[in-house]
Amino acid sequence: MPSLLITGAKLADGTTTDLFIADGVLADPGSAPAGVERIDADGLIAIPGLVDPHTHLRQPGREDAETVDTGTAAAARGGFTCVHAMANLTPVTDTAEAAEFVQSLGERDGHCEVRVVGAVTKGLDGEELSELGLMANSRANVRVFSDDGRCVADSLVMRRALTYVKSFDGVIAQHSQDPRLAGPTACCHESEWSGKLGLPGWPSQAESIIVARDVQLAELTDSRIHVCHVSTAESVEVIRWAKKRGIKVTAEATPHHLLLDTPLVAGYDTTFKVNPPLRTSEHLEAIREALADGTIDMVGTDHAPHARQDKDHPFDVALPGMIGLEQALAVVMEVMVNTGRMDWPTLVERMSFAPARLGHTPTQGRPLAIGEPANVTLVDPSARATVDAEQSRSRARNNPYHGRELPDPVMATIWAGKVTYRR
Ligand code: NCD
Numbered sequence: 001m002p003s004l005l006i007t008g009a010k011l012a013d014g015t016t017t018d019l020f021i022a023d024g025v026l027a028d029p030g031s032a033p034a035g036v037e038r039i040d041a042d043g044l045i046a047i048p049g050l051v052d053p054h055t056h057l058r059q060p061g062r063e064d065a066e067t068v069d070t071g072t073a074a075a076a077r078g079g080f081t082c083v084h085a086m087a088n089l090t091p092v093t094d095t096a097e098a099a100e101f102v103q104s105l106g107e108r109d110g111h112c113e114v115r116v117v118g119a120v121t122k123g124l125d126g127e128e129l130s131e132l133g134l135m136a137n138s139r140a141n142v143r144v145f146s147d148d149g150r151c152v153a154d155s156l157v158m159r160r161a162l163t164y165v166k167s168f169d170g171v172i173a174q175h176s177q178d179p180r181l182a183g184p185t186a187c188c189h190e191s192e193w194s195g196k197l198g199l200p201g202w203p204s205q206a207e208s209i210i211v212a213r214d215v216q217l218a219e220l221t222d223s224r225i226h227v228c229h230v231s232t233a234e235s236v237e238v239i240r241w242a243k244k245r246g247i248k249v250t251a252e253a254t255p256h257h258l259l260l261d262t263p264l265v266a267g268y269d270t271t272f273k274v275n276p277p278l279r280t281s282e283h284l285e286a287i288r289e290a291l292a293d294g295t296i297d298m299v300g301t302d303h304a305p306h307a308r309q310d311k312d313h314p315f316d317v318a319l320p321g322m323i324g325l326e327q328a329l330a331v332v333m334e335v336m337v338n339t340g341r342m343d344w345p346t347l348v349e350r351m352s353f354a355p356a357r358l359g360h361t362p363t364q365g366r367p368l369a370i371g372e373p374a375n376v377t378l379v380d381p382s383a384r385a386t387v388d389a390e391q392s393r394s395r396a397r398n399n400p401y402h403g404r405e406l407p408d409p410v411m412a413t414i415w416a417g418k419v420t421y422r423r
């Protein structure tokens with residue numbers, strides 16, 4: 001593996017340093033041989049590689065929408081050195097064999113580390129627990145379990161899942177959606193907008209009711225719950241309350257729920273159809289504040305690639321989901337850093353350290369210090385560009401930022417000492 005010397009990079013804390021990468025780890029820059037390959041990082045910020053707790057890679061099953069190769073290439077371009085591959089695949093990742101298969105795909109085709117997420121219930125049916133222990137003990141070493149795309153709606157099933165994963169310090173990542181209050185057709189934040197547009201409403205309480213139940217089940221079982229894609233002010237209040245009580249709850253916010261709001265669906269462009277739906281500005285404000293103060297621990301992209309034919313339908317029929325890996329850092333910078341709400345050390349905590357801790361991934365979310373794994377993202381804090389959905393490493397084109405001017409920060413991504421993206 002070739003060595004690499006990065007000179008004059010600023011770290012998140014503002015200090016300037018050289019980084020010497022040899023044999024996949026950070027080594028003493030004083031030991032770099034003359035003539036080693038160099039990257040001049042003058043004016044750039046070096047941060048630990050980003051970690052996404054919530055990615056849909058679609059392989060196996062929907063390789064026409066995304067593959068491990070294309071999805072992780074998009075991740076590398078977005079500055080990520082690790083993604084968590086959600087279990088709503090075909091077949092569902094609900095056995096040790098299925099988990100090891102996704103693990104092998106990651107090892108073979110990944111442009112970043114792929115951590116396997118296991119399903120909570122068999123076939124995501126919400127009824128019978130899947131092979132949680134066998135997945136945990138498998139070569140995939142699964143620690144995060146989720147039926148994402150569906151809510152584990154049955155309280156007793158949820159209680160049992162939380163109890164079970166406690167024995168190996170696993171965590172249940174919940175897609176919080178009361179299926180009675182927000183059924184399969186619900187597709188627009190319930191508000192004056194859903195009424196005006198004639199779209200089935202998805203009330204914010206359909207999320208917070210489940211969050212309120214789950215944090216109490218986490219308290220009852222003394223186990224860990226993670227709330228996926230928090231989208232409402234009410235959920236934020238519940239999580240704040242639970243944390244104050246000492247309940248083991250973590251939460252993620254997506255880039256799109258930080259930036260994009262309900263009125264965008266007024267043109268019935270299905271690119272903006274996502275679950276949970278885009279909310280109104282008061283909710284966006286609450287999510288931003290919670291991400292700044294740590295009530296929301298981390299950013300999760302919920303990168304959800306779809307083939308064109310699955311989006312090319314009337315709004316209420318099209319599949320929900322939008323891609324997000326390539327613009328995640330740009331959106332967090334735009335909404336949080338460039339507005340003065342968040343500093344760089346906090347961004348690193350929310351986009352690298354916290355998501356690496358979620359599933360106990362030892363090689364990720366580490367400081368840029370000698371002896372640590374060489375997972376580095378080089379950022380130009382001032383570059384900007386207009387997003388072009390066609391210029392994507394993802395196979396999918398459902399990019400909600402198309403045509404928007406945003407930061408264009410990622411200059412290079414280095415994963416385990418290998419350059420996985422460079423521009
Ligand atoms: C996700 C998908 O397409 O798999 N869709 C979405 O709208 N977010 C599932 C999910 O995260 O709920």
Ligand code: ZN
Pocket residue numbers: 148149150175228229275276
């Ligand atoms: Zn989800």
